[in-house]
Amino acid sequence: MKPPFNDDPDLVCPVFEPSRVQAITLDLDDTLWPIWPTIARAEAAMLAWLDRHAPATARLCAEPGVVRTARERMGRARPDLAHDLSALRRETIRLLLEQAGDDTALAGPAFEVFFAERQRVDLFEDALPALAWLSARFPVVALSNGNADLQRVGIAGHFRAAVSAREFGVGKPDPRIFHAAAEAAGVAASAVLHIGDDPHLDAMAALGAGMQAAWVNREARDWPHERQRPHVTLATLDALQEVLGGVR
Secondary structure, eight states, X not given: OOOSSOOOTTSBOOOOOGGGOOEEEEOOBTTTBOHHHHHHHHHHHHHHHHHHHOHHHHHHHTSTTHHHHHHHHHHHHOGGGTTOHHHHHHHHHHHHHHHHTSOGGGHHHHHHHHHHHHTOOOOOTTHHHHHHHHHTTXXXXXXXXXXXXXXXXXXXXXXXXEEEHHHHSOOTTOHHHHHHHHHHHTXXXXXXXXXXXXXXXXXXXXXXXXXXXXXXXXXXXXXXXSSBOOSEEESSGGGHHHHHTTOO
């Protein structure tokens, strides 16, 4: 296992102070579960539904690049939805239905098929033990740009609160959403350890918001930023007990 603490002497490494940690903010997608297998299953379920209810749209979606092009087109047309992945996907479905000549009112139920399957995640083996350990010691707040529903996923009991880009109005890396998560935890940003898999949206953004940062690097990737790195690098969430074991 890769050691939990950074050991590359070529980067500026902030000193991790576990005694400062009074709360945890936690990314969801690709931190607690792999997101792309989940999305692939959800899209397949939606395509099967469209095949029954809007076959012309299903045929259109099966053409290479069509869905991606529609999503990019909708992103350009509706930059106001950049923080709301649910609305962006729903409107993309509507655009595809219109393009295929099907009833655009089917966009809502088609999205609900996708959304229900999107909540059927396969947690990493270390996720539930880590959540149980963390939530017994700290207030834990989910902080995500995605549209996972903690209740439907089945893990809401481990969280004090959830702050999402969709509900807050801006997403990571904006420091305001990090500060909102700290407020939901009831502590100052400087008393938070943020844990997430994305070097930019999680680790660097948390540093910019005044938090300590733990980068979850399951695939042994190289750290991509030249000047600064997170306080802690984790190969798995199991390492959190070593990192924070002396706290509380």
